[in-house]
Amino acid sequence: MKELQIEVTLSSTRKQKPDFDNLVFGTVFTDHMFVWDYTEGTGWHDPQIIPYQPITLDPAAMVFHYGQTVFEGLKAYLTKDEQVLLFRPDENMKRLNRSNDRLCMPSIDEELALSALKQLISIDREWIPGVEGTSLYVRPFMIAIEPHLGVSPSKNYRFMIILSPVGAYYKEGINPVKIAVESEYVRAVKGGTGNAKTAGNYASSLKAGEIAYQNGYSQVLWLDGKEQRYIEEVGSMNIFFKINGEVVTPELNGSILEGITRKSIIELLKYWNVPVVERKISIEEIQQACHEGTLEEAFGTGTAAVISPIGELLWKNEKMIVNNGEIGTLSQKLYDSLTGIQNGTEPDPFGWTVRV
Amino acid sequence: MKELQIEVTLSSTRKQKPDFDNLVFGTVFTDHMFVWDYTEGTGWHDPQIIPYQPITLDPAAMVFHYGQTVFEGLKAYLTKDEQVLLFRPDENMKRLNRSNDRLCMPSIDEELALSALKQLISIDREWIPGVEGTSLYVRPFMIAIEPHLGVSPSKNYRFMIILSPVGAYYKEGINPVKIAVESEYVRAVKGGTGNAKTAGNYASSLKAGEIAYQNGYSQVLWLDGKEQRYIEEVGSMNIFFKINGEVVTPELNGSILEGITRKSIIELLKYWNVPVVERKISIEEIQQACHEGTLEEAFGTGTAAVISPIGELLWKNEKMIVNNGEIGTLSQKLYDSLTGIQNGTEPDPFGWTVRV
Ligand SMILES: Cc1ncc(COP(=O)(O)O)c(C=O)c1O
Ligand SMILES: Cc1ncc(COP(=O)(O)O)c(C=O)c1O
Numbered sequence: 012m013k014e015l016q017i018e019v020t021l022s023s024t025r026k027q028k029p030d031f032d033n034l035v036f037g038t039v040f041t042d043h044m045f046v047w048d049y050t051e052g053t054g055w056h057d058p059q060i061i062p063y064q065p066i067t068l069d070p071a072a073m074v075f076h077y078g079q080t081v082f083e084g085l086k087a088y089l090t091k092d093e094q095v096l097l098f099r100p101d102e103n104m105k106r107l108n109r110s111n112d113r114l115c116m117p118s119i120d121e122e123l124a125l126s127a128l129k130q131l132i133s134i135d136r137e138w139i140p141g142v143e144g145t146s147l148y149v150r151p152f153m154i155a156i157e158p159h160l161g162v163s164p165s166k167n168y169r170f171m172i173i174l175s176p177v178g179a180y181y182k183e184g185i186n187p188v189k190i191a192v193e194s195e196y197v198r199a200v201k202g203g204t205g206n207a208k209t210a211g212n213y214a215s216s217l218k219a220g221e222i223a224y225q226n227g228y229s230q231v232l233w234l235d236g237k238e239q240r241y242i243e244e245v246g247s248m249n250i251f252f253k254i255n256g257e258v259v260t261p262e263l264n265g266s267i268l269e270g271i272t273r274k275s276i277i278e279l280l281k282y283w284n285v286p287v288v289e290r291k292i293s294i295e296e297i298q299q300a301c302h303e304g305t306l307e308e309a310f311g312t313g314t315a316a317v318i319s320p321i322g323e324l325l326w327k328n329e330k331m332i333v334n335n336g337e338i339g340t341l342s343q344k345l346y347d348s349l350t351g352i353q354n355g356t357e358p359d360p361f362g363w364t365v366r367v
Numbered sequence: 368m369k370e371l372q373i374e375v376t377l378s379s380t381r382k383q384k385p386d387f388d389n390l391v392f393g394t395v396f397t398d399h400m401f402v403w404d405y406t407e408g409t410g411w412h413d414p415q416i417i418p419y420q421p422i423t424l425d426p427a428a429m430v431f432h433y434g435q436t437v438f439e440g441l442k443a444y445l446t447k448d449e450q451v452l453l454f455r456p457d458e459n460m461k462r463l464n465r466s467n468d469r470l471c472m473p474s475i476d477e478e479l480a481l482s483a484l485k486q487l488i489s490i491d492r493e494w495i496p497g498v499e500g501t502s503l504y505v506r507p508f509m510i511a512i513e514p515h516l517g518v519s520p521s522k523n524y525r526f527m528i529i530l531s532p533v534g535a536y537y538k539e540g541i542n543p544v545k546i547a548v549e550s551e552y553v554r555a556v557k558g559g560t561g562n563a564k565t566a567g568n569y570a571s572s573l574k575a576g577e578i579a580y581q582n583g584y585s586q587v588l589w590l591d592g593k594e595q596r597y598i599e600e601v602g603s604m605n606i607f608f609k610i611n612g613e614v615v616t617p618e619l620n621g622s623i624l625e626g627i628t629r630k631s632i633i634e635l636l637k638y639w640n641v642p643v644v645e646r647k648i649s650i651e652e653i654q655q656a657c658h659e660g661t662l663e664e665a666f667g668t669g670t671a672a673v674i675s676p677i678g679e680l681l682w683k684n685e686k687m688i689v690n691n692g693e694i695g696t697l698s699q700k701l702y703d704s705l706t707g708i709q710n711g712t713e714p715d716p717f718g719w720t721v722r723v
Contacts (some may be wrong), residue, residue: 211567
């Protein structure tokens with residue numbers, strides 16, 4: 012494993028840690044951050060760990076105007092024996108580079124970026140909450156910083172990693188959520204940026220999310236952009252259904268994010284010999300399964316919430332109730348197994364976790 | 368007309384002005400900038416004109432992660448008698464608010480924003496190049512600044528205006544450009560953000576633009592996201608065709624930007640009694656018109672280049688040559704008339720220009 016040589020400047024003061032029992036997702040940041048600049052001609056240079064602080068950019072920096080950004084999200088867990096575990100961080104780095112490619116941004120050495128991530132976490136290790144269900148959320152991201160008003164790829168970029176101790180993503184906990192199927196707005200379409208983790212996808216998703224929220228739904232389920240018929244994904248989660256004993260999830264089609272939790276769930280189900288299929292799923296198929304009583308479970312998957320059972324799907328005024336609005340047996344088992352592997356309380360037969 | 372009360376801090380030094388005969392688009396900025404902050408609960412507060420300088424943001428500022436941004440682009444012209452003219456700036460402010468609505472960003476008082484724009488231009492008025500074909504490019508933009516890693520609308524925003532003296536957008540001048548019709552990548556789809564002026568649309572367009580550029584084409588022509596058949600727009604321009612004496616342009620369908628140049632061209636053509644129709648236009652229709660010899664002219668329209676004649680369209684290996692690759696009579700007439708109105712050398716029967 013390659014090591015990145017980083018210039019480290021430690022903070023002279025330490026911030027007060029928040030109450031680890033009452034963390035609000037993504038609002039508190041640790042004492043340090045990692046910064047690495049890219050300059051056309053020179054490449055990546057001067058990796059640094061410095062005190063967490065504001066960044067200074069020209070108002071014409073291209074990120075503000077033309078949105079060249081990519082990001083990742085993963086978590087570090089503190090095990091009972093005080094080890095720090097990351098969950099498949101190499102997958103995040105690979106996806107970061109796939110996103111970079113789509114956004115015409117420079118690729119980054121995945122091993123070196125991972126080495127930076129580990130060094131930063133080691134320095135701020137006291138910020139990893141040990142409380143059950145909590146973790147340290149890790150946010151690597153890259154932005155275009157050249158000051159230039161003209162639509163073309165930026166010449167210069169900044170890659171950063173920031174850390175935030177987090178509690179459960181949904182304040183309601185692992186309770187089933189209510190999701191509204193979106194039939195007006197579209198998140199992404201084939202040929203667009205749906206499978207890249209870039210800011211614009213999230214900006215465009217806000218409006219539908221707000222409307223759903225006002226109507227009492229926690230997120231929206233996106234349908235495809237061409238026919239508005241095939242199921243894509245939920246807010247920041249991929250989606251799975253259990254229909255008549257078989258688990259199905261939308262296939263990777265270029266417009267949904269290739270979730271690492273999704274991939275792990277599929278591998279876990281195969282390991283358990285539970286039938287699982289990646290394919291096109293129309294919303295009518297789900298409606299029919301619901302009517303016939305074969306829609307057994309539905310759940311979202313993502314780093315933030317891991318497994319988020321779905322208790323209700325609203326589609327064109329029809330409320331489809333899943334499993335009486337209760338968490339399903341398989342959803343619970345997947346949640347327990349995956350979080351168990353992640354926080355080191357369960358064995359890790361796949362070698363998914365990486366020690367910091 | 369309402370006036371915005373702005374706190375003005377003038378720069379103690381003045382930057383050296385660039386050579387106004389050799390300006391590169393969007394790389395040089397004036398001495399001052401306008402800044403106005405929005406805070407949830409308080410609303411817009413503390414409008415300021417201050418020396419042009421870097422801005423300081425938390426690395427978790429939502430603009431870097433979830434891309435809530437909108438922007439506008441317009442130009443100020445110096446007339447022969449040293450007056451400063453803006454072209455339909457009220458339309459830009461209206462569109463800014465339509466973009467804000469789509470992106471769940473707070474609306475801004477259009478008159479007050481325009482008042483700020485005028486005050487800023489007055490202060491930096493020496494930066495308006497008087498040379499033919501040049502102008503002062505005005506970039507109002509708004510970004511989400513709340514430090515929060517969670518997909519939801521930001522609570523706080525910053526609205527800014529920066530100014531840049533510019534020469535012609537295309538270094539080649541009003542010479543016809545070669546455009547590649549894009550059949551793999553998609554810019555926007557109905558239900559998405561195509562008709563908002565927001566960063567993500569531009570980020571997603573870069574890849575196709577780069578490929579076209581490497582093949583010797585200056586921009587791409589986007590087709591619709593559903594069928595990849597109907598013509599949408601070019602890079603940062605709307606598109607018009609003259610077929611058999613009639614001018615046609617794609618109708619406003621939710622996925623293309625409602626260009627102010629587009630709107631003005633339509634009004635000008637109607638005023639001249641030239642037939643002009645807004646409707647769906649398939650790429651096959653253009654191909655057929657080209658084969659039959661009825662495709663008389665093609666041109667892009669936008670603030671940056673005003674009119675950009677198209678000499679060649681590449682579609683699936685077929686090079687469709689328009690008007691022998693030369694600028695058409697109508698394109699030239701539209702360019703002359705519109706730029707004449709904009710810089711005050713022609714009468715303005717519509718009352719489009721606004722004095723600063
Ligand atoms: C749009 C979207 N879909 C799905 C996911 C789930 O991906 P992962 O399991 O890698 O966290 C995310 C991110 O968390 C996302 O932002
Ligand atoms: C995507 C896009 N289409 C069209 C236009 C043309 O709009 P306008 O004529 O208002 O400049 C622009 C902006 O300049 C644009 O960015």
